[in-house]
Amino acid sequence: MVVRLLHTADWQIGMTRRFLEPEAQARFTAARADAVRRLGGVARDQGCDLVVVCGDVFESNHLTPQTVRRALDALRAVPVPVYLLPGNHDPLDAASIYRSELFRTEVPGHVHVLDRPGIHEVAPGLELVAAPWESKHPGRDLLAGALAHVPEGPAPDGLVRVVVGHGAVDELDPDRRSDSSIRTAPLVTALQEGRVHYVALGDRHSRTAVAGRPDIWYSGAPEPTRETEVAPGDVLVVDLDPAHGSPPRVTPHRVATWTFRVLERRVDGDADLEVLEQELHDLPDKDRTVVHLALAGTLTVPQLARLDGLRERHRDQLGALVERDHHQDVVVVGEGDETWAGLAVGGFVAAAAAEIQVVAGSGVATGAAAPGATGADGTTPSAFVAGRPDDGESARDALALLYRLTGGAA
Helix, strand or coil, X not given: CCEEEXXXXXXXXXXXXXXXCHHHHHHHHHHHHHHXXXXXXXXXXXXXXXXXXXXXCECCCCCCHHHHHHHHHHHHCCCCCEEECCCCCCCCCCCCHHHCHHHHXXXXXXXXXXCCCEEEEEECCEEEEEXXXXXXXXXXXXXXXXXXXXXXXXXXXXXEEEEEXXXXXXXXXXXXXXXXXXXXXXXXXXXXXXXXXXXXXXCCCCCEEHHHCCCEEECCCCCCCCCCCCCCCEEEEEEECHHHCCCCEEEEEEXXXXXXXXXXXXCCCHHHHHHHHHHHHCCCCHHHEEEEEEEEEEEEHHHHHHHHHHHHHHHHHCCEEECCHHHCEEEEECCCCHHHHCCCCCHHHHHHHXXXXXXXXXXXXXXXXXXXXXXXXXXXXXXXXXXXXXCHXXXXXXXXXXXXXXXXXX
């Protein structure tokens, strides 16, 4: 028996990301269902016998009927049998999507749920050893329980056994922070004894070979979900031919259309801003690219205003531009009165700018408040500043915004 299967996991259809605007979220959601169609194309083109989905098909058990129906429609386009394993996001609990009337009545006939632990004979000469999640916190190694159903000794000639599981392995989590961690040693023993021939795992969104072995893999997520993932966006085509003693041959195929990038850059003047502008401009597929931007450097107020304009333009083009406060270390330096002189501002505005710059942390005022200067409503510059949070980040942003509003660089 020679088997070619497509190994995938962590579709998490229905996933939302808080950093996405509604329009980008709609595209992100559609891409996750479209990835199912693309992996179906890989299964067809590579001559796969089946697809195994190792958990977290859905983001949760509480999705709209529209989301579920669109997922089922995408599955309908996959031309080979598909086996779905419930994971920690979509366990077989009382609210399970897999037990809903909608799913049971509309699921395509070639799509099957691995809804009990142990051996599933899915074709002559092919068994899947499944470990479905029945709750979000099982409190035990589910794969160990599934392996208990496998007879001792090598599998009979002509039989291929594939373990289908979901969760973190102790090899990658040596502190065993979860009591549901999968123990690697029993899996290795079962593989060495020939009881099983391949272990297909889900939960880790990065494509990963476990313990450096060719027969225990996380496929990774078919669409990336965060910037820390390594080698996401693939599905694995696995060739199994145990009769000839051959180790599994695992070939990744990319199906992702979204990309997460991290840009850590120094910005110490106009030249650095031009380089950053060009780098963002040259990114391909901007509407499906999420950029996590971490900046450090020293800028004048006009340069900071230019940076803010740059961010604004590219934020409109990208899938998302994510900036976390604790990743930003841009210091504003003063240039004296000339920063504002060309804009013909004075009085209240100059006094406000002076106080805000001090709060921003430069210690250099851009202009001195005229004695007794007040705004049109009679407020003093101190009253103006006092309404803002007393921190450098807010003051820095206020300076750049003030500069732009008074006619400075956009």
